[in-house]
Structure formats: C-alpha cells, structure tokens
Amino acid sequence: MDLKIKTADRRMWREIRDIIPENIFDFHVHSFREDGFLEKIPESLKIYLPCDTKTVLTNLKKTFPGRKIKAILTGWPSIDSDIEKQNEYIALQAEKRNLYFLALVSPHTDLATIEKLLKKKECIGLKPYKCFAKNSEDARITDFIPMGQLEFANHYGLIITLHLSRRAGVVDPVNLRDIINLAEKFPSIKWNLAHCGRSFVIYYIEKHKDCLKELNKENIYFDTAAISDSEVFTYFFSIFGSNKILFGSDSPISFLHGKSVGFGYDWAFIAEETHKITASFPVSPCLLLYEQLMAMHRAFKKVGFTRGDIELIFSINANRIVRDVISRKLKV
Numbered sequence: 001m002d003l004k005i006k007t008a009d010r011r012m013w014r015e016i017r018d019i020i021p022e023n024i025f026d027f028h029v030h031s032f033r034e035d036g037f038l039e040k041i042p043e044s045l046k047i048y049l050p051c052d053t054k055t056v057l058t059n060l061k062k063t064f065p066g067r068k069i070k071a072i073l074t075g076w077p078s079i080d081s082d083i084e085k086q087n088e089y090i091a092l093q094a095e096k097r098n099l100y101f102l103a104l105v106s107p108h109t110d111l112a113t114i115e116k117l118l119k120k121k122e123c124i125g126l127k128p129y130k131c132f133a134k135n136s137e138d139a140r141i142t143d144f145i146p147m148g149q150l151e152f153a154n155h156y157g158l159i160i161t162l163h164l165s166r167r168a169g170v171v172d173p174v175n176l177r178d179i180i181n182l183a184e185k186f187p188s189i190k191w192n193l194a195h196c197g198r199s200f201v202i203y204y205i206e207k208h209k210d211c212l213k214e215l216n217k218e219n220i221y222f223d224t225a226a227i228s229d230s231e232v233f234t235y236f237f238s239i240f241g242s243n244k245i246l247f248g249s250d251s252p253i254s255f256l257h258g259k260s261v262g263f264g265y266d267w268a269f270i271a272e273e274t275h276k277i278t279a280s281f282p283v284s285p286c287l288l289l290y291e292q293l294m295a296m297h298r299a300f301k302k303v304g305f306t307r308g309d310i311e312l313i314f315s316i317n318a319n320r321i322v323r324d325v326i327s328r329k330l331k332v
C-alpha cells in the first residue's frame, strides 16, 4: 500500500528509534497480489494494495530507517485466497530476495503439495489459519491444521505460525490444553503463537496469568505482531523472558494508522483509513507498527530488558530458529 508517514509518526519514531537495533528480523509479514484470490480480491483487502513483496519491503525499510531487514513472508490467509497461486508467488519472491517463507495451508492442502514447496530452501514452515476451519471463531487447532500436516511438520522440524481461534486466545482452557499436548506430541515443531497467542487486549491474560506459565516450553514462541497494549507485552516478557519472543510486524496491517482497542470483552482494530475517528479536537493516529514498538518500549522498561534482550527479540532468536530449521531440513 501507499505508505504515508505523517508528522505524528515521525515524532513517535524519534521517541523509540534508540531502542531499535540495527538488525531486524521480521517474523510475520504478509504479501500478496491482486490476482492471488479465487474470484476477485475481497473488498476489505483492497486498502492494502499494492501488497507485492517489493512494496512491502520498501515500506518496512521506510518505517525502520537505516536498519537491515530480513523477513519471513507468507501469503494472505482467507477463504477467498488461491492458496496455490499465493504460495507460488511468495516462493518466487523469497528466492529472488533471499528471504524465507511459510506455506499457506488449509486442512485440504495435501502433503505432496507441501513437500514440493518444502524442496525450496526458503520454505521453513507452515501458516494455517482459523478461517479454514468450519467453525472459525470457535475452532480447535486441529480443526484448521489436521494431524497429518502436524506429523509432517514435526518430521521436518518446521515452524508453524498459529493464529488461534476462540475469544480468550492462548488462555482459553481448550486452546491451552491443546497447545501443551500438541507441543509435547510434536516436539520438533517450532510453535510460534502469533500476536502473543492472539492476546490483543489485557483482560483474558490478566485473569488467567497463572495458566500462561504452563506454556514455558522449549518449542513454544510468541510473536509480537500487531499488539499495541504494553500491559500485554509486560506479561509475556516477564513470564517468558527474551528468548521466547519474536518481533513480527504483521505488515501490511502495520502500515495503517491505528491500533487494537478493547470494547467490553472484545476488541477491534480501529484505523483512520478504515474508520471515522472523531473527538472534540483533531486526532492524529500513528502507524500501528509504531504503536506496537512504543508498547514494546514501555514493557522493556517495566521488565528491565537490556540491549541484549532487545536484540534477541528483534533478530537473534529468529536467526537461531531459522538456522535450526534449515539444518534439520537438510538432514531429513
């Protein structure tokens, strides 16, 4: 999309830039083309166009001036997506730009198709999504990534970036049990629970913080994508430490000016590009990416993370995971 960096964005960047390391490894980037859908592109996605990889990377470089950027790409998961076509595009882009990618998968994607993608050295994992389950808001993990795909991913030691279903996300009792059981059953999978396990607001986390501790397992990680609440980060950083947190931007969503706002027991992503934001004075929302970085910044201070911890989160953890996945893939 056409990135607009406004005065308020520049001001926020100046406040956070000193904590942003030189190397950024973005674990959560979407890229797609207008023709990557079964019929036509859904109306709600048009706002992100153009969302080809070149544009997304250019925008990331603009929002992180002077930083070196690596990324794991994936397509756009939706029931309207042409999964095969999107994977083909992302695979080509990753190869061309020396990046990595996660293959989009639905429960219907057959293992032979995944195996073919996996032959490309840039393919290091899978990206299932809750929308591919019949009961998408109430689905269990295996409703959108079946056992066969999990066994396959475990065999190759792949990353799975999981966007959980169910309102309470990672602390929903059913999700929590399922994650613990699956992480034990499939120890070679690197489980990345996206959006801090879909914890966009603090309510459920605060209420069930003791349960969270049960997820302190060797193969479970949390990406920071699109979270803009510093209290959420404070819980995750203090419970899991800097080794388990992976920076992710959720681009292109991160290029909108807005944030997740809690309403009652729910939340919504409100941006000036998609909503009318009114107040008794002019309101200038900042880029979601900067809101996220500012929230992380506040949490770093609260938890007492050092420069070393911050570097782990922004690139070192991701580099280590990718190295592990690639070396295992070569051995299998």
Ligand SMILES: [Zn+2]
Residues within 6 Å of the ligand: 028, 030, 225, 250
């Ligand atoms: Zn995402």
